[in-house]
Amino acid sequence: MKEDAGFTKTGAQTPICAIGASAGGVRALQTFFQNVDPQLGLAYVVILHLAPDYPSQLAEILGQHTQMDVLQVEDSPKLKPDCVYIIAPGRELLIEDGRIRSRPFKEPRGKRAPINSFFQSVAEVRGDGFAVVMTGSGSDGAIGVSYIKEAGGVVLVQDPRDAEFPTMPRNAIATGGADFIEPVAQLPERIAEVLRSKLALYRTEQEEAERLVERILSFLRSRTGHDFSNYKSATVRRRIGRRMQITRRDSLESYLAYLSETPEEAQELFADLLISVTSFFRDQDAFDALATDVIPALFDNCATEDTLRVWTVGCASGEEAYSLAILLLEEAAKREHAPAIQIFASDLDEGALGTAREGRYPRSIEAAISEERLKRFFVEEVGHYRVRKEVRDLVLFAHHSALKDPPFMRMHLITCRNLMIYLKRELQQQLLALFHYALRPGCFLFLGSSETADARTELFAPLNRDARTYAAKPRSAASVDILHQLPKDHRSEIPTLGTRKMQTSSPGSAHSEILERTSPPSVLVDEEQRILNLSHNAGRFIQPPEGPMSQELPDVVRPELRAELRSALHRAFTSAEPSISLPINVAFDGSRHRVLMYVAPSSSKPHDAPQALVVFMDGGPIEETPDNDSDIDATMGVAEIRRLREELRSAQERLSNSRREHESSIQELRIANEELQSVNEEYRSTAEELETSKEELQSINEELQTVNSELKAKLDNIGTAHSDLQNLVNATEIGTLFLDPELRIKMLTPAVEKLFSVTDSDVGRPITDFTHKLAYDGVESDARKVLKTLTPMEDEVETEDGRWLMMRLRPYRTVEDRIDGVVLSFVDISERQAAEEALRQSKEHYRQMLERFYDAALQEGVEKTALDRAREKLRSESNKD
Numbered sequence: 001m002k003e004d005a006g007f008t009k010t011g012a013q014t015p016i017c018a019i020g021a022s023a024g025g026v027r028a029l030q031t032f033f034q035n036v037d038p039q040l041g042l043a044y045v046v047i048l049h050l051a052p053d054y055p056s057q058l059a060e061i062l063g064q065h066t067q068m069d070v071l072q073v074e075d076s077p078k079l080k081p082d083c084v085y086i087i088a089p090g091r092e093l094l095i096e097d098g099r100i101r102s103r104p105f106k107e108p109r110g111k112r113a114p115i116n117s118f119f120q121s122v123a124e125v126r127g128d129g130f131a132v133v134m135t136g137s138g139s140d141g142a143i144g145v146s147y148i149k150e151a152g153g154v155v156l157v158q159d160p161r162d163a164e165f166p167t168m169p170r171n172a173i174a175t176g177g178a179d180f181i182e183p184v185a186q187l188p189e190r191i192a193e194v195l196r197s198k199l200a201l202y203r204t205e206q207e208e209a210e211r212l213v214e215r216i217l218s219f220l221r222s223r224t225g226h227d228f229s230n231y232k233s234a235t236v237r238r239r240i241g242r243r244m245q246i247t248r249r250d251s252l253e254s255y256l257a258y259l260s261e262t263p264e265e266a267q268e269l270f271a272d273l274l275i276s277v278t279s280f281f282r283d284q285d286a287f288d289a290l291a292t293d294v295i296p297a298l299f300d301n302c303a304t305e306d307t308l309r310v311w312t313v314g315c316a317s318g319e320e321a322y323s324l325a326i327l328l329l330e331e332a333a334k335r336e337h338a339p340a341i342q343i344f345a346s347d348l349d350e351g352a353l354g355t356a357r358e359g360r361y362p363r364s365i366e367a368a369i370s371e372e373r374l375k376r377f378f379v380e381e382v383g384h385y386r387v388r389k390e391v392r393d394l395v396l397f398a399h400h401s402a403l404k405d406p407p408f409m410r411m412h413l414i415t416c417r418n419l420m421i422y423l424k425r426e427l428q429q430q431l432l433a434l435f436h437y438a439l440r441p442g443c444f445l446f447l448g449s450s451e452t453a454d455a456r457t458e459l460f461a462p463l464n465r466d467a468r469t470y471a472a473k474p475r476s477a478a479s480v481d482i483l484h485q486l487p488k489d490h491r492s493e494i495p496t497l498g499t500r501k502m503q504t505s506s507p508g509s510a511h512s513e514i515l516e517r518t519s520p521p522s523v524l525v526d527e528e529q530r531i532l533n534l535s536h537n538a539g540r541f542i543q544p545p546e547g548p549m550s551q552e553l554p555d556v557v558r559p560e561l562r563a564e565l566r567s568a569l570h571r572a573f574t575s576a577e578p579s580i581s582l583p584i585n586v587a588f589d590g591s592r593h594r595v596l597m598y599v600a601p602s603s604s605k606p607h608d609a610p611q612a613l614v615v616f617m618d619g620g621p622i623e624e625t626p627d628n629d630s631d632i633d634a635t636m637g638v639a640e641i642r643r644l645r646e647e648l649r650s651a652q653e654r655l656s657n658s659r660r661e662h663e664s665s666i667q668e669l670r671i672a673n674e675e676l677q678s679v680n681e682e683y684r685s686t687a688e689e690l691e692t693s694k695e696e697l698q699s700i701n702e703e704l705q706t707v708n709s710e711l712k713a714k715l716d717n718i719g720t721a722h723s724d725l726q727n728l729v730n731a732t733e734i735g736t737l738f739l740d741p742e743l744r745i746k747m748l749t750p751a752v753e754k755l756f757s758v759t760d761s762d763v764g765r766p767i768t769d770f771t772h773k774l775a776y777d778g779v780e781s782d783a784r785k786v787l788k789t790l791t792p793m794e795d796e797v798e799t800e801d802g803r804w805l806m807m808r809l810r811p812y813r814t815v816e817d818r819i820d821g822v823v824l825s826f827v828d829i830s831e832r833q834a835a836e837e838a839l840r841q842s843k844e845h846y847r848q849m850l851e852r853f854y855d856a857a858l859q860e861g862v863e864k865t866a867l868d869r870a871r872e873k874l875r876s877e878s879n880k881d
Helices: 025-035 058-063 114-126 142-150 167-174 184-203 206-224 233-247 252-261 263-274 284-301 319-333 350-358 363-367 371-377 425-438 507-518 559-575 634-732 750-754 779-789 830-859 864-880
Strands: 016-021 043-048 069-072 083-086 091-096 099-104 130-133 154-158 180-182 307-313 340-347 360-362 378-381 384-387 395-399 411-416 439-447 460-464 469-472 522-526 531-534 584-588 591-601 611-621 735-739 745-748 793-798 804-813 819-828
Touching: 016 025, 016 114, 025 043, 025 058, 025 184, 043 058, 043 114, 058 069, 058 083, 091 114, 114 130, 114 142, 130 142, 130 167, 130 184, 142 154, 142 167, 142 363, 154 167, 154 184, 154 233, 167 363, 180 184, 184 233, 206 233, 206 252, 206 263, 233 252, 233 263, 252 263, 263 350, 284 319, 284 411, 284 439, 284 460, 284 469, 307 319, 319 340, 319 371, 319 395, 319 411, 340 350, 350 395, 360 363, 363 384, 371 378, 411 425, 425 439, 559 584, 559 591, 559 611, 735 750, 745 750, 779 793, 779 804, 779 819, 804 830
Parallel strands: 016 043, 016 130, 043 083, 069 083, 130 154, 154 180, 307 340, 307 411, 340 395, 411 439
Antiparallel strands: 091 099, 360 384, 378 384, 439 469, 460 469, 522 531, 522 611, 584 591, 591 611, 735 745, 735 819, 793 804, 804 819
16 A cells, blocks of 8 residues: 555655544544554654643553554654654644644643644645544644645544544534544544545546546536636645545546536535635734724724625635624724624525524634633533624625625725635736725725735735735726626627737638738727727727826717717617718828718627627828919819718718707607606506505504514513523433434433433434443333333333433323323432342341341240241231331
C-alpha cells in the first residue's frame, strides 16, 4: 500500500491524519492503531487532553499497538509518513513548513482547545487532510472540523454509541461537518478507502481530468441550474476529489457514473462546492476593527427615521449574519436614538439556510463567543444554544445567487467573506462591480482575510487593509460596468466600446475584414441607445459636445444628425421596423455632404438584450453656388434652381412624414386617453370595493385581537403548566420514557439518561437503537406485549451496577382515550430490596436459633408436645412473612 500511496515519492507533502480525543481516549486510540495499516503513507498526529503537570506515557502505550514509530513532539520534527506524533503535556501543536511545532499554550487552563487549534492549522497550511474526533467530554474539535471541511479535507467521527464519553463526538456531528460516523475499529478502514480514491484522482492525466471535470460540472448545471465553470479549477477539483473520497470512487469516470446514477449525489456535490462553512466572529481581529471603524460610522451616517441596511453574501448557516446583528445591537444600545436595522442574508444552500433560520447552534460556539454575549443574545437549551428573538428578527434569510440574481439595493454595508477566493479573477471583478452598484456611495464592503478589492481602485478605497474593509467611491456616470448576472451559456458576448476581437487568418475572417473596410461606417447600440461597438470609419460621424462624455450615440454624433437619429432609433426599438432617413446636409472639413442614415433592429435570440445597427451612407459633396451674381451663367442658374427644388422636395417630404407621424401620435394618444378613462373608472370602482374591504378588515382585526388576547392567556397558562410539569419531573427523579406505537422515543425525563444512552436530541429514534445498563433484555418484548394486550405490567429488574429498579409499563392513553404508545417508568427500589433481604436473613437467623433451642430443650426433658406447638406456631408466622 505504501508504494501506491507514494505521496512523498511524487513530490507532494506528507498527508496528515489529525486525531483528537479526550476522556477515554487511550483505549479508543489503542483500538484505532491496532486496526490501522502501518503502510498507508500518512503522518498521524494525536492530540489528547493531558494533565500539564505530569509526564505522559502515551507514546509508550501506543507503541505497543502499532509497528509505526511513535514520538512525543518536544521541538519541531519534520513530518514523515507512517509515523505517529503525540502531543506533550502543557503544549499545543501547529503545522509549519512541513514540520510539526510544539509550543506552550497561550490561553489559561480551562480555556484551552488544542484539538481546534491544530485542526485549524492543518486546514490553513495544507488545505486538506483527515480529521478524526474520538471519545471525550466537552466541545473541543467541533470548530476545527469545520475548518477541515472548508479546506477540502475529510472528517471522521467515532460513533457516540461506541464512545465511552459521547459528548465530544456529538458536538462534532452537530456542526454538520462529519463525513463518516463509525465505531472506532472501523475508522482505519474508511481512511484507507478514502486514501485510495484520493490517489486515483492524482493519477489521472491532466487533460483527461479537465475533460471529465467539465462533464461533471455540465451534468451538475443541468441538475441544479448553477454553473461552477467560473470557479477556480483547483477548488473545483479539490471538492470533486472530496466527494470521490466520501463515495469511495476510484476514478473520475467512476464518480461521473455514480453522479448520473444517484440523484441525491448532485445535491451533495452542489453543497460541497458551495462550502457552507462559517463560524461566529470568524477572524476576531477583523470583527473588532469592523466594530471600531465601520459600525459607528454606519449609525452616524444613517438618519434615525431611515433603515440601516446590511447584506451578508454567502451567509451559509447564519453565524456571520448573527455576528453582525450582535455588533449592530451593541452599538444601538450605546445611542439614545438609533435607526431600524435590517440584515439580508443570502445563500444558495437550502440546508444551510434552514439551520440559519432556526438559529440553533451546538454548545461548541462557547469557544468563539464571550460569556457576556452568550447570556445577552442566546438562550441556553439542552445541549445547544438558540439566538434570542431580538437578534433573529433583524435577519431575513433568502435563497439568492449574487452571480445570477439582481442584488439587494441601497445597502449601507455588504459583507462577502471567503466567497471570492474560490472564483476566477474575472468573476471577482464582476462581483466587486455588483457590490459597488448595490452600495450607497461612501458606504462599506467587508471581505475575508484572503480577499481584496484593490483590483477595482476606481470603485473602492481601502479603509483598513488588515481587516479588509473598504469604502465605496462615488459612482461615475461615464463608466458603468455591464453586470453579467447569467452563466456563460446563457448570455451573449457583448463587445465594449473601443475593443476589437483578434482576427484570424481564415477566409471567413478575411471576408469580414474586407467588408469592414469597404462597407459604409456603422455603429451598434443597445436599447438605451448606448454605443456598444464602432466600425472602422465611423469616427468621422462622431462629434461629442462639450461637457461630460456620454455613451449615447444621439448625443455624440454630428449635430445635424442628432434629431433624425433619435427618432429613427425610437422607431427601431418600439416598432422593430428599419428606416432610412432623407438626405441631410452635414459639414465635413469645410465642405457639405449629403448623409443618409439606415437604422435597423438587429435580429437577436429571445434572451438577448435588444440592439440596433446604425449605418451612415455618405452621398458625396454638395457643389456650392458662388456669391457673385454677375458670374452666374445660365448653366449655374439651372443647377441652383434644381438644387433648391430638390431641397424643397426633401423638406416637403419631411413635413409630410412629420404630419403623418403627428396624426398617428394623436390617434394613439386618443386611444390611450380612452383606455385611461376606462382604467380610471375601474380604479374608482376598485377604490369603493377597497373601502368596503377595509371596513370588513377592521371588523376582522378587532375579532383577531380578541382571539389573540385569549390565545395569549392560554399560552401563559400552558407555559405555567409546562414549567410546573418540568419541575415535577425533575423533582420526582423517576426515569420515564414515552414511546410511540413503533417504539420510537417521544419524550424522556433526565433520570432516564442514567439508564439508557439517550439525550433530547435522540427524540424520534427507536429505543432499540440504544444500549442500556439493565441486566434485562426484555424491555422491547414487554413494551410490545403491553401495546398488544393493553394490560399494565410491573417487574423488578437489576442494573449492571447492582441496583434494583421497579419497571412499570402502561399504555399511553390520549384525552380521546386512544392508545398512542407506551409509558415506561423506572423507580429505584434498591434500599427497599436491601431492607427486605436483611429482614429475611434476620428471620432465618432467629429460626435457626429456635431450632437449636428446641433440640436443647428436648435434651433437658421439656415436654415435647408443648415444644412442637411452639415450633409450628413459629413456622406458620415465618410462612406468613
